[in-house]
Amino acid sequence: MTAKYQLTLYITGQTPRSRQAIENLYHTCKAMLDGRYEITIIDVLEHPELAEEEKILATPTLIKVSPPPLRRIIGDLSDTEKVFIGLDLQLNGTFHLPQGAQKDE
Amino acid sequence: MSENTTAPIRKFKTGIPGFDDITMGGLPEGRTTLISGTAGSAKTVFAVQFLSAGIEQSGMPGVFVTFEESPQDIRQNMASFGWDIRAWEEKGLWAFVDASPQPAEDTIVAGSYDLGALLARIEYAVQKIKAQRVAVDSLGAIFTQFTEHVSVRHELFRIASALKKMGVTAVLTAERVQEYGEIARYGVEEFVADNVIILRNALDDEKRRRTIEILKFRGTAHQKGEFPFTIMPGAGIAVIPLSAIELKQSSSIIRITSGNKELDEMCGGGFFRDSIILVSGATGTGKTLTVTEFIAGGAAVGERCLLFAFEESREQLFRNATGWGVDFRKMEEEGSLKLICRYPEVAGPEDHLINMKAEIENFAPNRIAVDSLSALERIATVKGFREFVISLTSFIKHKETAGLFTSTTPSLMGGTSVTEAHISTVTDSIIMLRYVEMFGEMRRGLTVLKMRGSMHDKEIREFTIDGRGMHIGNAFKNVTGILVGNPMSIPQSEIERISTLFQNERGI
Numbered sequence: 282m283t284a285k286y287q288l289t290l291y292i293t294g295q296t297p298r299s300r301q302a303i304e305n306l307y308h309t310c311k312a313m314l315d316g317r318y319e320i321t322i323i324d325v326l327e328h329p330e331l332a333e334e335e336k337i338l339a340t341p342t343l344i345k346v347s348p349p350p351l352r353r354i355i356g357d358l359s360d361t362e363k364v365f366i367g368l369d370l371q372l373n374g375t376f377h378l379p380q381g382a383q384k385d386e
Numbered sequence: 387m388s389e390n391t392t393a394p395i396r397k398f399k400t401g402i403p404g405f406d407d408i409t410m411g412g413l414p415e416g417r418t419t420l421i422s423g424t425a426g427s428a429k430t431v432f433a434v435q436f437l438s439a440g441i442e443q444s445g446m447p448g449v450f451v452t453f454e455e456s457p458q459d460i461r462q463n464m465a466s467f468g469w470d471i472r473a474w475e476e477k478g479l480w481a482f483v484d485a486s487p488q489p490a491e492d493t494i495v496a497g498s499y500d501l502g503a504l505l506a507r508i509e510y511a512v513q514k515i516k517a518q519r520v521a522v523d524s525l526g527a528i529f530t531q532f533t534e535h536v537s538v539r540h541e542l543f544r545i546a547s548a549l550k551k552m553g554v555t556a557v558l559t560a561e562r563v564q565e566y567g568e569i570a571r572y573g574v575e576e577f578v579a580d581n582v583i584i585l586r587n588a589l590d591d592e593k594r595r596r597t598i599e600i601l602k603f604r605g606t607a608h609q610k611g612e613f614p615f616t617i618m619p620g621a622g623i624a625v626i627p628l629s630a631i632e633l634k635q636s637s638s639i640i641r642i643t644s645g646n647k648e649l650d651e652m653c654g655g656g657f658f659r660d661s662i663i664l665v666s667g668a669t670g671t672g673k674t675l676t677v678t679e680f681i682a683g684g685a686a687v688g689e690r691c692l693l694f695a696f697e698e699s700r701e702q703l704f705r706n707a708t709g710w711g712v713d714f715r716k717m718e719e720e721g722s723l724k725l726i727c728r729y730p731e732v733a734g735p736e737d738h739l740i741n742m743k744a745e746i747e748n749f750a751p752n753r754i755a756v757d758s759l760s761a762l763e764r765i766a767t768v769k770g771f772r773e774f775v776i777s778l779t780s781f782i783k784h785k786e787t788a789g790l791f792t793s794t795t796p797s798l799m800g801g802t803s804v805t806e807a808h809i810s811t812v813t814d815s816i817i818m819l820r821y822v823e824m825f826g827e828m829r830r831g832l833t834v835l836k837m838r839g840s841m842h843d844k845e846i847r848e849f850t851i852d853g854r855g856m857h858i859g860n861a862f863k864n865v866t867g868i869l870v871g872n873p874m875s876i877p878q879s880e881i882e883r884i885s886t887l888f889q890n891e892r893g894i
Contacts, residue, residue, distance in 0.1 A: 293502030302497070325503045329510030337503040338485050339532065356497030363496035 286310070286318040286368070287346040291337045294326045298357050302341035305358040305378055313370050343367070395606045398555045401439030402432075404625030408609040409600060414581060417604070418546050418556045420525075422570045423585030428596065428617055429559040431467070432585065433521035434460065435622040436557050437480065438469045440519045447479045448519035449511045449554075451504075453527035457482040467622045481511040487531055495533075501541040505548055512552050520549055524559040525575050539574050546578045569601070580604045586612065590767045596736070598625055614773055616736035624740050626777055637839070642753075642788055645683025646676075648858035649817075652834050652843035657815060660786040661838070662779050664809055666793045667819030671830060672849070673792040674698070675710060675856055676817070677755045680790050682712040685722040689752035694742060695727045696761035703727070710855045724749050735766040735774040743781055754782055758792040759809070775808045783812075797871065814838040822848070822862060822873045831868050832858060 290306055292299035303322060310318045325332040325340060335344065343354040345368060354367040365372055397411030406412045413419050423429045437448030452460060460482075461471045474480035485504055512520065525542060532538045549556045558579055560570035565588045569576040576582050582601040587594055597612035615625040641656035644663075650656040657663055665676045674697075681691040695703055703725065707714045717723035726745060733741070746754060756778075763771055782789040791813075793806055810816060816835040821828050833846040845861035846868050864881055867874050 291503055293500070293506060296502075298498065298500065305497075325506040329506045332503045333483070333507050333510065336484055336488060337507075338501055339499040339504070340502040341497075341499060342503065351491065353491055353493045354496050355493060356495050356499045359497040360495075363494050367494040367496060 284317070284348040286314055286348070287321075288318060289321045289323060289335075289344045289346060291323050291325055291332060291335070291340055291342045291344070293340040294324060299324075299341060301357040301359065302343070305364070306343065308378055309358070309361070309364060309368075309376075312376060313365075313368075395604075397606070400436055401443040402435055402623055402625065403621075404613070404615065404627045405598070405623070407627035408598070408613050408625055409603070410607050410609065413555055413557070414603060414606055415555055416550065416553050417581060418549055418558060418579040419581040419583060420558050420560055420570070420576055420579035421583050421585060422560045422562050422575065424562050424565055424587060427562075427585040427587040428623060429561075429585060430455070430460070430523050431464075431617060432623055433523045433557055433559050434464050434469065434471075435467070436521050437519050438464075438467075438471075438474075438622070441474055441479045445479065446519060447481075447515040447517045448521065449481045449483060449508065449515065449517040451483040451485060451508055451520065451522040453485045453522070453531065454524055456486045457484050466619060468620045469622075478515050481515045481517065483507050483511050485528075485531075487527075498537065500537065501528075501532075501545065504541075505545055508545070509548065509552065512554060518554055520552075520554045520556040522556065522558040524561060525578070526561040526571050529572050535572070539572075542574065542578045576602075590769075593765070593767050593770070594734075595767055595770050614736050614770065616734060616740060618737065618740060624736075626736055626739060626773065628773055628777060638786065639839075642689075643683040643687070644676075645679030645681070645686075646856055646858070648847075649676075649679075649832075649834075649856075652832075652847070652858070653815065653837050654840040654842050657788055658839065659788055660783065661788055661814035662783060662809075662812060663788070663790045663815040663817065664793060664806065664813040665790065665817045665819065666795060666806055668795050668797065668821060671819035671821060672832075672851055672856060673794070673819060674703075674706060674757055675851060676819070677757045677790060677792060678707050678710055678712050678714075679855055680755055681714075681717075681723060681753065682707075684753040684788075685717045685720075689722070690749065691717075691723045691753040691755070692746065692749050692751035693723065693725050694745075694754075694756045695725065696730050696756070697758055698727070700725055700727050709853065710851075711853060712855075724751070730761050730765045733765075735762060735770050738762065739774055739777055742778060746781070746785065746787075751787060753788050753790070755790045756792065758794050760793045772808045776812065779809065779812045810836075818869065820846075820868050820871075822865065822868050824865065824873065824875065831862060833869070 323331050339355040341357055345352045352367050358364050361378060396415040398415035399406050399412040421429050421432050437450055440446035440448055464471060471480055528538055529535060560575035562570055565586050569582060581603045584599045584601055586597045596615050598615050599612045600608045613625055613628055615623055617623055638659040640659040642659050643656050644650050665673050667673050681693055684691045704714050714723060766774060815837050818833050818835050820831045822831045830849050831846045832849050834842045847858050847861050849856055849858040864876050865873050866876060
């Protein structure tokens with residue numbers, strides 16, 4: 282129950298989409314994981330070799346390294362429901378992303 | 387003004403046999419070309435060969451982006467063509483960007499995304515090995531991996547324009563649903579690239595026929611229409627550049643012997659050294675004998691002869707030749723003859739053509755004989771066979787060697803074959819062998835129908851075959867209708883009447 286989340290987020294440069302993904306990820310983790318997380322952010326423009334190693338195609342891509350199972354979540358993480366499924370989180374009560382980061386379309 | 391400052395599009399030699407001829411020099415340099423084709427049309431082979439030809443022929447590094455097969459599968463599948471991708475990877479001549487689906491992993495889409503990471507990986511690989519060639523196989527597979535087609539489309543444009551900016555020459559493959567229909571499945575692929583090439587693998591009359599067509603080459607010339615190609619084990623794709631063949635062979639006035647003294651006389655002193663001779667006749671009229679004498683005649687004066695046999699085995703040919711007093715075995719031992727026997731069905735006409743060309747290049751003969759050309763009719767479509775005949779004859783003409791082909795007519799009496807229809811205009815000489823039925827007996831007749839650039843005997847002569855070969859005798863003076871297969875004897879009195887008919891008129 283207290284397993285620590287290890288998350289790696291791959292982004293391409295400082296685009297609005299990259300910033301959005303980072304913001305959404307931190308917000309979700311703060312609200313739901315209460316300090317039980319470690320986030321690594323990799324800019325594939327600076328480290329293309331790491332993207333090659335992990336065979337990343339789309340950005341942003343979030344990889345849940347642990348706890349198992351290993352899972353990839355692609356997109357700017359604005360679809361909260363999908364992010365929760367991907368991170369195996371249970372939604373209790375209400376959860377909102379910060380202003381301006383609502384789900385796409 | 388601007389015309390003077392804009393550099394024309396340069397062509398980039400691919401090294402794929404024949405392809406640089408039909409593209410008039412190769413792919414447009416620094417641009418992207420779409421290779422579209424149905425399943426099994428050799429798109430991946432083309433993409434891999436584009437890189438491997440660059441590596442093998444000019445040590446030019448290349449990046450392969452795969453969306454479909456895993457790098458391991460590609461390494462393994464392409465090994466049969468003699469391409470050691472693993473070794474090239476170790477030498478830094480080949481780099482994979484693996485974008486193939488990873489079945490073990492679960493992917494969830496949560497929001498909007500782009501393919502920025504893929505682009506970054508391609509750029510990284512290109513810079514790392516200093517690649518000049520990039521192959522992407524295949525675009526359609528991206529659409530199956532990512533379901534948001536609108537954004538994928540946009541991303542494809544971004545990747546294509548980034549490839550251009552990198553200055554690499556790239557090929558992108560795409561699937562088609564039908565051989566003749568839309569260029570590619572998703573309807574956008576062709577707009578991503580500057581140029582479009584279509585690979586086809588059409589089924590015609592129960593025979594598969596591969597062709598390549600250049601549909602669009604922005605701002606630069608190319609050959610039009612479909613060109614046959616084949617895939618050779620150990621070599622890969624070879625395109626047969628039909629219309630790229632030029633009529634530029636020189637012409638010789640030097641005569642060579644047909645191997646038969648009387649036939650030489652009928653031809654006005656022998657065949658020309660660089661001529662193509664067609665010998666046509668029904669089965670058993672003496673075509674193989676003509677070939678045997680042609681070769682024996684060459685070998686006797688120290689010429690090198692190459693015989694392609696599609697109907698009989700070596701042993702049969704040896705036995706036949708011995709029956710006519712010619713020792714093929716000895717000639718082979720002395721190196722003046724090379725005998726190649728192949729059953730037509732072992733390969734497609736394109737494969738035969740390429741093999742034959744290779745044999746001719748290797749052996750460098752003075753004389754080439756094919757017995758019989760019409761045996762290949764049954765393995766090819768009509769169009770495919772015509773292309774085969776034209777390619778082979780023009781290749782031989784360019785070598786300036788003498789070529790003697792035989793053609794079997796389907797009916798015993800008279801008639802022509804498909805072979806003759808295709809070959810007659812490219813031949814310099816045509817010799818017809820015919821059965822002549824006279825008073826309950828089958829006799830044989832021979833005539834020189836055509837002898838380009840020379841006087842020749844126009845009579846239909848009777849010939850006999852014995853243990854020393856062919857003996858040409860006198861003309862059938864009182865028979866008509868031999869060539870059409872309906873010989874009719876005319877009484878002597880009738881001949882005399884006709885010959886004096888016009889004299890009388892003039893006499894008045």
